[in-house]
Amino acid sequence: MSDTRPEKDTELDGLDFIRRIVVEHKRSGRFAGKVCTRFPPEPNGYLHIGHAKAISVDFGIASEFEGICNLRFDDTNPSRENTEYVDAIKYDIRWLGYDWADREHYASDYFEKLYGYAVQLIRAGKAYVDSLNADEIREHRGTPTEAGRNSPYRDRTIEENLDLFSRMRAGEFDDGAHVLRAKIDMAHPNINMRDPTMYRIRRHHHHRTGDTWCIYPTYDWAHGQSDSIEAVTHSICTLEFENHRPLYDWFLDELGIHHPQQIEFARLNLTYTVMSKRKLLELVTGQYVESWDDPRMPTICGLRRRGYTPSSIRKFLTRIGVSKTESTIDLSLLEYCIREELNKTAPRVMVVLDPVKVVITNYPEDGTEYFEAVNNPEDASAGTRSVAFSREVYIERSDFMMDPPKKYFRLSPGTEVRLKHACYITCTDVITDDAGSITELHCTYDPESRGGGTPDNRKVRGTLHWVSAAHAVSAEVRVYDHLFSTVNPAQVNEEAGENWLENLNPDSLVRHEHAVCEASLNEASVDNRYQFLRHGYFIADAKDSTPGKPVFNRIVSLKDTWAKVQKKEGV
RNA sequence: UUCCCGGUGGUGUAAUGGUAGCACAACAGAUUCUGGAUCUGUUUGUGGGGGUUCAAGUCCUCCCCGGGAAGCCA
Numbered sequence: 001m002s003d004t005r006p007e008k009d010t011e012l013d014g015l016d017f018i019r020r021i022v023v024e025h026k027r028s029g030r031f032a033g034k035v036c037t038r039f040p041p042e043p044n045g046y047l048h049i050g051h052a053k054a055i056s057v058d059f060g061i062a063s064e065f066e067g068i069c070n071l072r073f074d075d076t077n078p079s080r081e082n083t084e085y086v087d088a089i090k091y092d093i094r095w096l097g098y099d100w101a102d103r104e105h106y107a108s109d110y111f112e113k114l115y116g117y118a119v120q121l122i123r124a125g126k127a128y129v130d131s132l133n134a135d136e137i138r139e140h141r142g143t144p145t146e147a148g149r150n151s152p153y154r155d156r157t158i159e160e161n162l163d164l165f166s167r168m169r170a171g172e173f174d175d176g177a178h179v180l181r182a183k184i185d186m187a188h189p190n191i192n193m194r195d196p197t198m199y200r201i202r203r204h205h206h207h208r209t210g211d212t213w214c215i216y217p218t219y220d221w222a223h224g225q226s227d228s229i230e231a232v233t234h235s236i237c238t239l240e241f242e243n244h245r246p247l248y249d250w251f252l253d254e255l256g257i258h259h260p261q262q263i264e265f266a267r268l269n270l271t272y273t274v275m276s277k278r279k280l281l282e283l284v285t286g287q288y289v290e291s292w293d294d295p296r297m298p299t300i301c302g303l304r305r306r307g308y309t310p311s312s313i314r315k316f317l318t319r320i321g322v323s324k325t326e327s328t329i330d331l332s333l334l335e336y337c338i339r340e341e342l343n344k345t346a347p348r349v350m351v352v353l354d355p356v357k358v359v360i361t362n363y364p365e366d367g368t369e370y371f372e373a374v375n376n377p378e379d380a381s382a383g384t385r386s387v388a389f390s391r392e393v394y395i396e397r398s399d400f401m402m403d404p405p406k407k408y409f410r411l412s413p414g415t416e417v418r419l420k421h422a423c424y425i426t427c428t429d430v431i432t433d434d435a436g437s438i439t440e441l442h443c444t445y446d447p448e449s450r451g452g453g454t455p456d457n458r459k460v461r462g463t464l465h466w467v468s469a470a471h472a473v474s475a476e477v478r479v480y481d482h483l484f485s486t487v488n489p490a491q492v493n494e495e496a497g498e499n500w501l502e503n504l505n506p507d508s509l510v511r512h513e514h515a516v517c518e519a520s521l522n523e524a525s526v527d528n529r530y531q532f533l534r535h536g537y538f539i540a541d542a543k544d545s546t547p548g549k550p551v552f553n554r555i556v557s558l559k560d561t562w563a564k565v566q567k568k569e570g571v
Numbered sequence: 572u573u574c575c576c577g578g579u580g581g582u583g584u585a586a587u588g589g590u591a592g593c594a595c596a597a598c599a600g601a602u603u604c605u606g607g608a609u610c611u612g613u614u615u616g617u618g619g620g621g622g623u624u625c626a627a628g629u630c631c632u633c634c635c636c637g638g639g640a641a642g643c644c645a
Contacts, residue, residue: 014586142641143573202643332582336594464605
C-alpha cells in the first residue's frame with residue numbers, strides 16, 4: 001500500500017486552464033456551482049475571427065457546464081458606438097451558431113445603477129471629483145518607475161464631492177471640466193490603481209440612452225460592475241485586462257457586491273493577416289479591400305462571404321485551444337478545417353478558369369452525348385449527374401504544354417490524357433495565332449474509352465477537367481489568396497519608414513472573368529458550396545452573383561502537390 | 572529602471588512528480604478516373620544554470636528571452 005500514487009483526476013484530463021478553474025469552482029461550491037459567462041463586445045466595429053475565439057470560449061464553457069452565456073454590449077463610449085454595429089454583431093454571433101436567448105444586455109442598461117454605486121463610493125470616501133484637466137492628470141500619474149502625485153482636489157469633503165458629482169450629472173459643467181476618480185493610491189506599482197477615472201463629462205448622443213446622460217462611465221468602472229449585476233461567475237477576457245483585474249477586484253470589494261472571477265486568455269493571432277480593429281478599418285477606408293465583408297478579410301462577415309461554414313470555424317476554434325501563451329496560429333489550420341468539411345460535403349463540378357478550345361477531330365460534327373459523373377466520391381448518397389460532351393470542349397490553358405518538363409502528366413503534343421468521366425484524347429495539332437499563342441488544340445479521341453476507361457485497361461497519368469463548348473455557362477471566378485504576403489504583416493520597423501500596408505499581397509485576388517462552367521452551375525446559390533475539380537472549393541458570391549452570370553469565390557484551394565513541385569524546381 | 576503575465580518540435584496544444592503525446596505543417600512511400608481524398612512512415616521539442624527527489628517539462632532558486640502596463644479607449 002505504501003507505493004500507491006494518487007489517482008489520476010480524469011475529469012481534468014486534457015482540459016484547458018479555464019475549464020479546469022470552472023471544474024474546481026463547481027467542486028468547491030463557489031458560486032453555488034453555477035456557471036454564467038458573457039460575451040461583451042463594444043458595438044464600434046465588426047466582429048472578426050479573434051472575437052469568434054472569445055465567443056467560442058464564453059458560450060462553449062457555459063453550455064458545457066450547464067450554465068448560461070449573456071450577450072452584453074459594452075456601450076460606455078457614445079462617440080464610437082452605434083446600432084448598425086449592434087445588429088451586425090448579433091447577426092454574426094447567431095450565424096456562428098450561438099444563442100443568448102433573451103439575455104441581450106447593455107452596459108447602458110446599468111447607467112443608473114452604476115451612478116448609485118459611484119455615490120456609494122463617494123460616501124465611503126473612496127471616490128472624489130477631480131478638476132484637473134486630462135493633461136494634468138496624466139502628468140500627476142507618474143510613470144511605471146516613478147510614483148504619481150496626489151491631485152490638489154483629492155481631499156475634497158464627501159459633501160463637496162457629492163454636490164459636484166450630482167451637478168456633473170445635471171449638466172452644469174463643460175465637457176472635461178471635472179471627472180470622478182477612485183481614491184486608491186497614487187504610488188501604486190500598478191498604474192491602473194493610481195486613482196483611475198470613473199466618469200467623464202461628454203455631451204454626446206448615445207445610441208440607446210439618447211441625451212439623458214452627459215456623464216458616461218469609463219469601461220474600467222462599468223465593466224466589472226456590469227458583470228456583477230448580471231451575476232456572471234466567470235468573466236473571461238483577453239490578456240490585456242490582466243493588469244486591470246486588481247482594480248476590478250477593488251471596486252467589487254469596496255462595493256461589497258457579487259464578485260465574479262476574472263480569467264484572462266491569449267487572443268488569437270493568425271499568420272498572413274492583421275487582427276486589430278484599427279488596421280482592419282484602415283484596410284476598408286483606404287480601399288485596400290472592397291469592404292468589411294471582403295472575402296479576404298478575417299472578419300466574420302468576410303469569412304462568411306468567402307464561403308467558410310460556421311461549423312468549420314467552430315472546429316478550428318476548438319482545435320486551437322485556449323491558453324495564456326501568446327501565439328500565432330498557422331492559417332493553414334483554418335484552411336485544413338474547411339477543406340476537411342467540404343471534402344465530405346461539397347458536390348464536385350467541372351469549371352475551366354482559363355479556357356483553351358480543344359477540337360476533337362474524329363468526333364461527329366454535331367454529336368452530343370452525356371456521360372454520367374459522380375457528384376462526390378466521398379459520399380455515395382450524393383448520386384450522379386449527366387454531363388454534356390461534344391466535339392469542342394474547353395480545357396485549362398495550364399493543362400497543355402508545348403514542351404513539357406519531366407513529370408508533367410497533362411496534355412502535350414502526341415500525349416494522351418483522360419477527360420474526366422468522358423474519354424481519352426491525344427493531341428495531334430496545335431493551332432497558334434500570328435503572335436504564337438495557342439488558339440486551339442486538335443485532338444483525336446479513342447471511341448473505346450468510354451466513361452474514363454478503356455477495354456485494354458491502359459494507364460494514363462493525366463486526367464483533365466473540361467466543359468463542353470456548346471453547353472458552357474460563362475462565369476466569373478475570383479481566386480483569393482492571403483491578403484498579405486508576409487507571415488506577420490503588422491510587424492514592421494516604423495522607425496525605418498516601413499509601413500505594414502506594404503506587406504499587402506498584390507495577388508490576393510485574381511479574377512477569371514471568362515471562366516466556363518457546367519450548365520448545372522447556372523443557378524448556383526450562396527447556400528451551395530462546390531468543389532471545382534482540381535481547383536478547390538467555391539461558393540457563389542453573395543453580393544455579385546446573378547442567375548444569368550454567376551460569380552464564384554474561391555474558399556480555399558485543393559492541396560496542390562504539382563504546384564509545390566513546380567515551385568521547388570523554379571527556385 | 573517598476574509592476575503583471577508568459578516560455579514544450581516549424582506552428583499550436585496535452586502530459587495532475589512516473590514512457591514527452593496529439594493536430595496542423597514539412598518530407599518520403601503506397602494507392603487513385605481530381606497531381607484531390609485516403610493509408611503508411613519519417614524528421615524536429617521541455618530557454619539556461621544550480622537545487623530537492625529513487626524519479627522534474629512539472630517543485631524551489633537564480634538568470635535569460637518575449638509580451639503587456641503611464642486613455643477622460645475598450
